[in-house]
Amino acid sequence: MESVLFYNTHLHITTWVIAIILFLVALGLSRGQNKKSLNITHMILRLFYVFVFLTGLFLFMKNHAINEMLYGIKLLVGLIVIGMMEMTLVRLKKGKSATVYWIILILALIAVFYIGFKLPLGFHFFS
Template structure:
């Protein structure tokens, strides 16, 4: 599995960017009361969770030797981000407050972005 798709970050970045967009669309549909639309977007978002996890795991397998700890932390925080996205959506659907989970989501997402850009196969913004 030494395909070019697993030796760069294009697939992974594309999937999480689309996932974040779908997340905000789902939140806005829930807040707007469009139950059917939000359900469809959430199912598509869950497919993108799988694509994000698959591409992230493939990158981890390929590059973790560079820095096991930081790549492991990035993967752990990435999984936490996905969990927080689901928590925000579930609480929004039930009409409960999402402020705390949304704040934690933003903080953890920024940590994941920082780690992703700092690590050697990232874009080098923080190198």
């Protein structure tokens, strides 16, 4: 079990891809009248926030010695992404403006992908 969590970058990638898809589905549902479907999707998304965090934390614990600063920054920016996804959905569910949260989410998402691709375990698009 430990080897699956500690050594598998693909598990982390799978969890955040599913989380992004669920976020987009929840965004689509927030425009409609079916609040029950939105609430169910939002709760499943919250579960995937936990999965994304845990798989990322396990990867951080295993690999932070490679480049402590970049891995630490990526962990913090990843937490910001999760927080902004949640805040954006909550604000939209309440019918309030989420412009600031959208801006922070997009900037943090760009930053976390850039840092992730720069790290040794990432894909080397920017080498």
